[in-house]
Amino acid sequence: xxxxxxxxxxxxxxxxxxxxxxxxxxxxxxxxxxxxxxxxxxxxxxxxxxxxxxxxxxxxxxxxxxxxxxxxxxxxxxxxxxxxxxxxxxxxxxxxxxxxxxxxxxxxxxxxxxxxxxxxxxxxxxxxxxxxxxxxxxxxxxxxxxxxxxxxxxxxxxxxxxxxxxxxxxxxxxxxxxxxxxxxxxxxxxx
Numbered sequence: 001x002x003x004x005x006x007x008x009x010x011x012x013x014x015x016x017x018x019x020x021x022x023x024x025x026x027x028x029x030x031x032x033x034x035x036x037x038x039x040x041x042x043x044x045x046x047x048x049x050x051x052x053x054x055x056x057x058x059x060x061x062x063x064x065x066x067x068x069x070x071x072x073x074x075x076x077x078x079x080x081x082x083x084x085x086x087x088x089x090x091x092x093x094x095x096x097x098x099x100x101x102x103x104x105x106x107x108x109x110x111x112x113x114x115x116x117x118x119x120x121x122x123x124x125x126x127x128x129x130x131x132x133x134x135x136x137x138x139x140x141x142x143x144x145x146x147x148x149x150x151x152x153x154x155x156x157x158x159x160x161x162x163x164x165x166x167x168x169x170x171x172x173x174x175x176x177x178x179x180x181x182x183x184x185x186x187x188x189x190x191x
Contacts, residue, residue: 053185058163061088062185064178082178084171088186093164102139106132109141109157117145124148133158136188154179160188 053062054075064086065079077086100108110130117125125147133140133156140158147153153170167186169179 055189056090058090058160058189059088059165060185060187060189061167062182063088064182079178082171082176083173084169084175084179086179086182087166087168089166091164091166092162093159095162097159098162105139105159106141109139109159110143112157113141113143113145113155117147122147122149125153135186138188154183156183158186 052067053060054070061075063075063077064082064084065077067075067077069076073091074087074089078084079086097105097108113127113130117123117127125145127143128146129144131142133142135156135158138158138160140156142154142156145153145155147170151170151172152175153168154175155166155168158165158167165186167183169175169182171179
């Protein structure tokens with residue numbers, strides 16, 4: 001039977017972009033892995049079509065797997081088939097952030113990620129790639145992280161007005177198409 005013991009950890013995005021702590025559950029310990037690739041592919045396809053879409057005031061998103069925690073600011077899920085934890089966090093930021101130019105904002109986002117992943121604990125890791133993005137005309141930053149515990153994380157930060165969205169996927173394996181589907185499912189709602 002799969003061991004579903006989840007350890008909690010948190011990390012701060014200390015740059016002025018983020019003033020709150022991101023609560024995230026780490027990956028469980030596994031007693032087995034799937035060895036049949038066709039069976040794994042079929043399970044992944046089934047899971048992708050079974051994702052539940054969550055609609056909030058400002059966005060909607062497809063969350064793979066089982067929801068572990070749901071608050072007004074955060075959704076956290078875990079997919080057993082791909083051994084991946086997913087999170088979306090929404091937080092408000094200072095109105096001063098809105099006055100920054102795009103490069104200054106990208107720098108603040110990167111500083112936030114660097115601070116979060118340089119802290120001691122389970123989130124500690126090295127940013128291996130970063131990419132400035134535009135999401136629906138809004139500035140965004142994506143990073144890939146190799147965590148100290150051997151897990152791989154993919155994280156995106158997007159600023160929409162005075163709301164900051166942080167999306168993440170973390171796994172002890174290789175990130176799959178499912179994680180890209182998760183990021184691509186994030187849709188802003190028009191007011």
